[in-house]
Amino acid sequence: VSVKPYISPSEVVKTIKSITARYIFKKFPKLKQRKFWGSGFWSKGYYVGTTGAVSSETIKRYIENQKHV
Template sequence: MKGKISHCVYNINYHIVFCPKYQYRHKVFNGKVEDTLKWTVQEICDPYGYTLLRMEAMPDHLHIFLSAPPTAAPTDIVKKIKSITANRIFAAFPGIKKKYFWGSGLWSRGYYIGTAGNVGAETIRKYIEPGNPAIRR
């Protein structure tokens, strides 16, 4: 999805996946917890200029596909989403923190992030090859 900010048109899309701590023991994203998680991620996107393209919460991990402006660092996107969702879920369901996470955080430290766009790497390589008539030098 293309976006626009001052003097810039961009198409930067991220596939982000992260898991709660102790994922092999506790599958916590179902029912009202899943609804709260999804609602919170949607709510986070607008004020930060992200466009949520797709999201799926599995019982033990979360997939997010979003577009973000070039001013947003991928690590900052992940930090914001993890922090805000953890605070909201623990506020709405205080028993989860005590029962499943022993008073610690909701999310594991690691995550996956990949980029996606409309053009593949091979197309870009061919476009910028020396001698390409499409490029003015």
């Protein structure tokens, strides 16, 4: 993802999580009836790194090591 330097990483993550959650709830409406609706579909945390400082392997390991609920 590439954004203007004045846009904070937290705003980017917030937007991505919001858009993807709406898409998933639209595609799978039964999820709204479960605990996901209203309690936050995504976890509160996130990871941000630049391509100059973080390898794709580091990102891949981070994603693979996330706890699954």
